[in-house]
Amino acid sequence: MRSRYILPLLFIVCNVTVKAQSITWAQVQPGVWKGIIGKPEAFNLLNAAGAIPYTAGLQQMGKAAFPLAQSDIAARVSDGKTYLCFPLDKAEQLFGFGLNFQTVYQRGKILTLHVDNYAGKDNGRTHAPTPFYVSSKGYGVFINSARYINVYAGTAVRRDSKTPAVVQDRNTDKNWSSHPYSDAVEMLVPAAGVEIYVFAGPTAMDAVRRYNLLNGGGCLPPRWGLGFTQRVQRLTDAQGVADEAKAFEDRGYPLDFIGLEPGWQSKSYPCTFEWDKTRFPEPKKLVQDMLQKGIRLNLWTNPYISPEAPIYKSMLPYTGTHTVWNGAVPDLTMPAARKIFFGELFKNKVDIGISGYKMDEVDGGDTYLWPDVATFPSGHSAEQMRQTYGLMMQRYTYEMYHQRNQRTFGLVRASNGGGSSFPYVIYNDYYNHEDFITALINSGFAGTLWTPEVRASKTAEEWLRRFQSNIFSPMAMINAWSSGTKPWTFPEVAEQVKALANLRMQMMPYWYSEFAKYHFQGIPPFRAMNLEPGFTITEAKKENKKTNLEENPYEEATTKEVKDQYMAGEYLLVAPMFTGQTSRKVILPKGKWYDFYTGKYAGNGEVITVTPGLDKIPVYVKDGGVIPMMPAMLHAPKNGQKVDIEVRYYGEKPGSYLLYDDDGETFDYEKGGYSFREIKVTKAGGSISAAKKGKPDNVGKVTFKMMTE
CATH class of the missing domain: 2.60.40.1180 (Golgi alpha-mannosidase II)
Structure with missing residues (x-):
């Protein structure tokens, strides 16, 4: 039986002169508590994402105590809004609050968590404004609301604070600050109630893991998704796709999937979702020819329906009042709308072998996306749709593939809380290399994946530097939709780029095992x-x-x-x-x-x-580090293909590693069709546990290389 707790009627740390309403707490998973204040809306982030907790992973983490004093968490509902207040110690640092690009420390920030295209400032308007934060004290807090949430992360100073700031005289005190100490994280949710989740530690990593596992565990891409991808220029035709694949093969560069940009459709912005017959007269033949070569195709789209699309008339009753680029906006919360819309994305696309989607323009900005005054036939507000549209596009395309028992890996412009399990990587139009790395760092706090993609460069040096960090990311990709760049665009560094692409392929056993830990243990890769x-x-x-x-x-x-x-x-x-x-x-x-x-x-x-x-990009390995490598290949290994493993061992102390194995393509791992084989290494040598009978076994000969003399 789940335990329940009721907060006392008066605020303690977050003290105010009016009485607080009670928060009802229930432990919903080991180390995870849900608090309810007021009347939470039925439509929230976890519901929109269809998130189902990965209970086995949470149970494996074990029990933990509530990480805060419950009496120090306060909430009240007033004027149809919910006011939340969480305690904050003086030495405490905060992380998270979504996919930020310029800052990792979030204490002292004022944010409005709002799905949008990133415009160069960490103000809460970003591609994944996940309302989840982690404390350096080892706990996490998630607000399960599909609303624009205002956050005051240690900025507002309460008159009756439990630990008030020292009053200073600016005239005489050189240490006077316009931002005095604040001992609270406060949030304003524009709804008459909300669900609050608190995640125990004892470490910040434990809190992050529990959050991801509550969302279903991190995604597990197919093996080919961790290879190399090239997105071709906007109007590339079928012959151009074939030529691109041949050029990679002839030059010896690895390639696992090619992304087709808007030109595959007869019209885009808004979209028809049908093949352009002049550029792609035989799409099924092209897809199958590429699959025979070990290369998959991924299709760009946005969800805004052209009046010339075959589904336009049937979709009109299920669309919003406002258009995007004169295209109708489907209400994806309605089953009838989803049946038509995703049925169109399936027909003559997924069913002929298309391996995934890149879902564009589901983030912002305000000048072209539907406005907050728009209405939708389901009754959900424009604000709620904005906060969840990227989630729903991921969820329902993912379900198409799940029903076929076929894994996918794609791209999306927006996500939010609840989306950890979706096999999509966020990208955008911003192109600052340094900020791309900060976003990659913050993705681990947001329950998302981010790619520091490579598009174009002014110099060979920039090209190589961008490529170096790109291969140490969730998706190794050149996005040449506009530039038409190739890995060998700068001949003076072409061989270095090839060596990096090959290194990406060599490291596939490591990357694949790390994504398995993301799924089963919630550890961000x-x-x-x-x-x-x-x-x-x-x-x-x-x-x-x-x-x-x-x-x-x-x-x-x-x-x-x-x-x-x-x-x-x-x-x-x-x-x-x-x-x-x-x-x-x-x-x-x-x-x-x-x-x-x-x-x-x-x-x-x-x-x-x-x-x-x-x-070289500087990379360092922990003492006792074990990195499983495979031979460089042009394409990811197929199901049943035995691959030799070279285990590289670093340092002096004994090392161990769990090498993950499954068929690399289906969801059979959800039914137990996988194995973790334990690698053990010392200076004297190494061993790997035997393959389990009845489990996938794609491991060939295993050798050990002692990297440290």
């Missing part, structure tokens, strides 16, 4: 340094008593926002280089770290300066 044990300033102080920053630069470095290096999987630290840089500083967490390429010792809990040259 790409994430902030702040989630890595041994990195935080608290632990640095605990292990090193020095306080003189000149003597201990590590302590200073770990107090600062780190937004240009990240963890990639269990063992790798990636530190991208940007155009114009010849050297950079890398902060190594406590514990020994080794160079990924050479196995040489790099440092331990210190700040190092590296000069890697143009050809």
Whole structure:
């Protein structure tokens, strides 16, 4: 029986002069509590996403106590709005609040969480404004509302604060600040009630894991999704697609799927969703020919229906009052609308072998998307539709493939809370390399995936630098829809780019295993340094008593926002280089770290300066790190194809790794059709557990390479 708790009638930490309404708390999963205030709306983020908790993963994490004093969380409903207040300690840092591009630390921010195309400022308007935040104290909070939420993340100072800021005199106090200390995270939800989820730790990573597992666990792409993809120019025709595939093969560059941009449709902006017969006279033949070569096709679309689309008239009763580029906007909350719309995306597309979609323009901006005054036949508001449209596009295209027992991997412009399990990667029109890396870091707090895609570059150096970080991301992709660029566009670095593309393929066993952990354990495959044990300033102080920053630069470095290096999987630290840089500083967490390429010792809990040259992106491996590699291949291994594994081992202490295996293509893993094989390595040698009878076994010969002498 689930335990329930009622807050007392008066606010304590978040104290106000009016009486608080009670929050009813119930433990819904191990370490996860749901609180209800007022009358929550039936349509929310988790419902829109159809999120079903991955209970086995949550149970495996085990029980944990409620991470805050429940009496310190306060809420009230007034004038049809819900006011929320959460406690905030002085030494506490906050992460999350969606896919931010320029900041990792969110304390001191005022945000309006609103789905939109990113416009260059972290103000809450972004592609995935997930209302989930994580504390450095090791807990998380999620607000399950499909509304625009105002957030005051330690900015508002209450008159009757439990820990009031010191009053200062600006005339005489040189330390006077226009932003005095605040001891609360406050939110305003424009609804007469809301669901609140609190996630226990004890670490921030544990809170993130519980959040992802509540959403169903992270996505598990097909193997081919972790290969290399090239998106062709806007009006490329069938012959152009075939020529592109042949050029990759002739030049020896790996390629797993090609993305077709708007020109595959007879008309776009708005869309007809039918093949252009002049450019693609025999789409089924093209798709099948490509599949025979081991290459899949992915189709661009947006959901706005052209008056010339075959489904336009039948869809009109299920569309909103306003158009986008004169195209009708389907109300995806209505089953009748979904049957027609996704039936069209299936017919003569998915059913002939199209392997996925890129779903554009479901994010913003306000000048062309439907306005908040629009109405929809379901009765859901324009605001609710804006917050969930990307979620629903992911959910229902994903379901098409799930029903066929065929995995997909695609792209989308918008997501939100509840979407962790969807096999889609976010992208946008912004193109700042440094900010792309910060977004990749923040994606781990938002329950999303992000690709620092490569499109075009002014110089060969920029091209190579962008490509280096791109292969250490969820989707290795050149998006040449406008530029027509190829991996070999800059001949002077073409061989380095090929070597990187091959490295991506060699590392597929590692990437695939890390995504399996994302699914089964909720661990983001790409994430902030702040989630890595041994990195935080608290632990640095605990292990090193020095306080003189000149003597201990590590302590200073770990107090600062780190937004240009990240963890990639269990063992790798990636530190991208940007155009114009010849050297950079890398902060190594406590514990020994080794160079990924050479196995040489790099440092331990210190700040190092590296000069890697143009050809390499700095990457470091934890002591005892185990990285399974396979031979470079032009395409991802097929189901049943045995692949030899070279296990690279770094450092001195004994290492272990769980190598994941399944058929790589279907959802049979949901029924137990998978295995984790344990790799153990010491300086003396290594071993791998035997394949389990009746389970997939795609592992060929296993060898061990000791990288550290």
